[in-house]
Amino acid sequence: MSDFVSEFWNLFVTGIVVLSLIWIVWFVRGQTTSKLKPGQKAEVIQKAWDGDLQELNNPLPRWWLSLFYLTIVFAVIYLALYPGLGTYKGYYGWSSRGQLQAEQEQATKKYGPIFDKFLKQDLKTVAANPEARETGKRLFLTYCSQCHGSDAAGARGFPNLTDNDWLYGGDPDTIKTTISNGRGGVMPAWGPVLGEQGVKDVANYVLSLSGSKHDAKLAAAGKDKFATFCAACHMPDGKGMQALGAPNLTDKIWLYGGSEATIIETITKGRNGHMPAQLEKLGEAKVHLLAAFVYGLSQPQTK
Amino acid sequence: MADQKQTVIPITPAVEVEQSLLAVKQKIYPRAVHGWFANWRIALVVFTQLVYYGMPWLTWDKRQAVLFDLAARKFYILGLVLWPQDFIYLTGLLVISALSLFLFTAVAGRLWCGYSCPQTVYTEIFMWIARKIEGDRPKQIKLDQMPWNAEKIGKKTAKHMLWLALAFWTGFTFVGYFVPIKELAVSFVQWTLGSWEIFWIFFYGFATYGNAGFMREQVCIYMCPYGRFQSVMFDADTLTVTYDSKRGEPRGSRSKSVDRQTAQIGDCVDCGICVQVCPTDIDIRDGLQYECIGCAACIDACDQVMDKIGYPRGLIRYTTENVIQGKYTDQNILAHALRPRTIIYSMVLTTIISVFAYTLFNRVPLRVDAIRDRIAIRETGEGLIENVYRLQIINMDDKSHRYAISVAGLPGIKIADQVSSFEVATLQNFDAVLHLQVDPALVKTPSSPVQFKVQAMDNPKLTKIVKATFLSH
Numbered sequence: 001m002s003d004f005v006s007e008f009w010n011l012f013v014t015g016i017v018v019l020s021l022i023w024i025v026w027f028v029r030g031q032t033t034s035k036l037k038p039g040q041k042a043e044v045i046q047k048a049w050d051g052d053l054q055e056l057n058n059p060l061p062r063w064w065l066s067l068f069y070l071t072i073v074f075a076v077i078y079l080a081l082y083p084g085l086g087t088y089k090g091y092y093g094w095s096s097r098g099q100l101q102a103e104q105e106q107a108t109k110k111y112g113p114i115f116d117k118f119l120k121q122d123l124k125t126v127a128a129n130p131e132a133r134e135t136g137k138r139l140f141l142t143y144c145s146q147c148h149g150s151d152a153a154g155a156r157g158f159p160n161l162t163d164n165d166w167l168y169g170g171d172p173d174t175i176k177t178t179i180s181n182g183r184g185g186v187m188p189a190w191g192p193v194l195g196e197q198g199v200k201d202v203a204n205y206v207l208s209l210s211g212s213k214h215d216a217k218l219a220a221a222g223k224d225k226f227a228t229f230c231a232a233c234h235m236p237d238g239k240g241m242q243a244l245g246a247p248n249l250t251d252k253i254w255l256y257g258g259s260e261a262t263i264i265e266t267i268t269k270g271r272n273g274h275m276p277a278q279l280e281k282l283g284e285a286k287v288h289l290l291a292a293f294v295y296g297l298s299q300p301q302t303k
Numbered sequence: 304m305a306d307q308k309q310t311v312i313p314i315t316p317a318v319e320v321e322q323s324l325l326a327v328k329q330k331i332y333p334r335a336v337h338g339w340f341a342n343w344r345i346a347l348v349v350f351t352q353l354v355y356y357g358m359p360w361l362t363w364d365k366r367q368a369v370l371f372d373l374a375a376r377k378f379y380i381l382g383l384v385l386w387p388q389d390f391i392y393l394t395g396l397l398v399i400s401a402l403s404l405f406l407f408t409a410v411a412g413r414l415w416c417g418y419s420c421p422q423t424v425y426t427e428i429f430m431w432i433a434r435k436i437e438g439d440r441p442k443q444i445k446l447d448q449m450p451w452n453a454e455k456i457g458k459k460t461a462k463h464m465l466w467l468a469l470a471f472w473t474g475f476t477f478v479g480y481f482v483p484i485k486e487l488a489v490s491f492v493q494w495t496l497g498s499w500e501i502f503w504i505f506f507y508g509f510a511t512y513g514n515a516g517f518m519r520e521q522v523c524i525y526m527c528p529y530g531r532f533q534s535v536m537f538d539a540d541t542l543t544v545t546y547d548s549k550r551g552e553p554r555g556s557r558s559k560s561v562d563r564q565t566a567q568i569g570d571c572v573d574c575g576i577c578v579q580v581c582p583t584d585i586d587i588r589d590g591l592q593y594e595c596i597g598c599a600a601c602i603d604a605c606d607q608v609m610d611k612i613g614y615p616r617g618l619i620r621y622t623t624e625n626v627i628q629g630k631y632t633d634q635n636i637l638a639h640a641l642r643p644r645t646i647i648y649s650m651v652l653t654t655i656i657s658v659f660a661y662t663l664f665n666r667v668p669l670r671v672d673a674i675r676d677r678i679a680i681r682e683t684g685e686g687l688i689e690n691v692y693r694l695q696i697i698n699m700d701d702k703s704h705r706y707a708i709s710v711a712g713l714p715g716i717k718i719a720d721q722v723s724s725f726e727v728a729t730l731q732n733f734d735a736v737l738h739l740q741v742d743p744a745l746v747k748t749p750s751s752p753v754q755f756k757v758q759a760m761d762n763p764k765l766t767k768i769v770k771a772t773f774l775s776h
Contacts, residue, residue, distance in 0.1 A: 031324065032325055033322060033323050033324060034321070034322055034324050035319040035320070035321050035322075036320055036322050057324065059323075059324045059325055060324065060325055061325070061326050061525055062328065063328060063518075065325060138734075146678075147678065149676050149678045149691050150693045150734075151738065153691070155679040155681065158678065
């Protein structure tokens, strides 16, 4: 794959390389002899100044020159075998991408059987296997901990994976789907529709659903608005809809925060949560192990 | 006619002549030397090679005593296991080597070059082999000038076979410092060596053969940088191999009974043996030259000749420029060895060696890194602020330990996990995930430094304290 867009550069680079090699050989050969007048010494370039200072050109050892010519021969052979002359790939067709691919293939051959062993088993079996849990933990720390935390307990905007509270479903296969294909948790912005007071009312009604501190009057005002606008996704009872990823509003687990101000912000501006798809990057075997690991996090550990 | 003068007009060519500017290496045949300095050289050859060839075969705790396991990234030196994180000790070692080099070069010249450099040592061994097979200098010269007959073919083959065998053994030993040598020997016999091992054995072996068999003084004269900058490490009080020209000149051969004072000749009988024994083919009587590697072969040779004709030794000897210039006598050389340059080198060297030895022997084979999770800080149900940390514990000791972790730095700070001690196997690293919780009312600043202490439960001396940051806003 060439990054050059014009054939000119290929010729330019090739030309410079070839000409440089030829020039170097010609130049060095020229330095190996010297035309001397009779009586003139080869070693002395400039005669004495400051009393007894002379500039000398002491002869180079012949073996040094032979080694130098050897490097030129090496260069020519190298350029025939490896890329260097413009876009010519070299006889070996080596490229850094190709080297990476070869190493990845080797790694797959070496580590593949370990992962495939678990891929054949169902997720609950894998989750119970301590060796698989160790591998899963290491994978998690490498790929998932940046958002979900080293302890998988999440952060604001990133779900807690240890609390057995699931936006899209907590059975092993659903977890695997979430990891493989990603999720987009989109909540529309209701600010323009409800208006500032309407948002406050709905926020207080939502707080009342989980038994949190709220203003009863505002909550009563928000109840109808909730049924009109929110129940479509969050269900009339507020228990959420896993098919859509609409959270359960009746528990005290809040993805973005459970204070009145935060809930007002959520309703006003909406939310756009994004879980990236991991299947293409990690491959099914690693996703399988990760799904089992994540599933195991919310299960009681039997030791 | 005899009395007819013929004017001879010399005809000089008016044209320029093209001349080659290459120096073709002339083969040097150093003559064998015996004497006090030669014995020291032999002793050092024996000592250095016993160490070099012998060390890989020693064992320590069921493993090779000295092994630089590059693949596993561990350097084993007797009881010490050094990790890449201990690279600072290598740096320290190199600094110490450099400073000691400066020190003893300032005192007595090119001691490294003449007595202990591998180039010198292997050249001497190869020359000894050559002398055993081909004879001393006159015999070697004669053999080279001879046409190729059975004797010459036989001797040359034998010499090169022995050279190649020794070179191969040297290359093999070299790789034996990186791959356990006993396994290497077994794989070699079974011809199951890896391609890199084969490459390095033959590369290093070929380099030994080439350098000690052929290149010899070309390395010292052209390649080695030490030869070039040794002149800046000398001063007028440095002991160097010196020809006492005041005593020796004018030189010339004479009979033993001649009285030197009346004949007005110097002690040098112009035997040329000092030139014959020189491995770099210089004449020390021309003065100190950069090609001189300070091997003192000429000293031994001249002393022998002086003994034979009854003159005092020391016509060529270790002395200083100031002595030659008459500033003081040979008796005061040692007093002048103690001067600002050498004193400062010694002090710096002593300090660095002490620090090096102290840190090495008090090295705790435990390494801990604390990394705070970059996710947003959490507030727990009870209103405490929680930060999550990943502690990477590397057990560099040769047995497993259980490490207890504690934390300090903020009032009331505690580890919220039920388990705060972890078992880490020998030479393994382990990732521990910990939660620190603090009452926000007790924290004044948004960012505060905290310290984790990781201590082995079975050996309180194995402790490391590592700093981290706690964010409360």
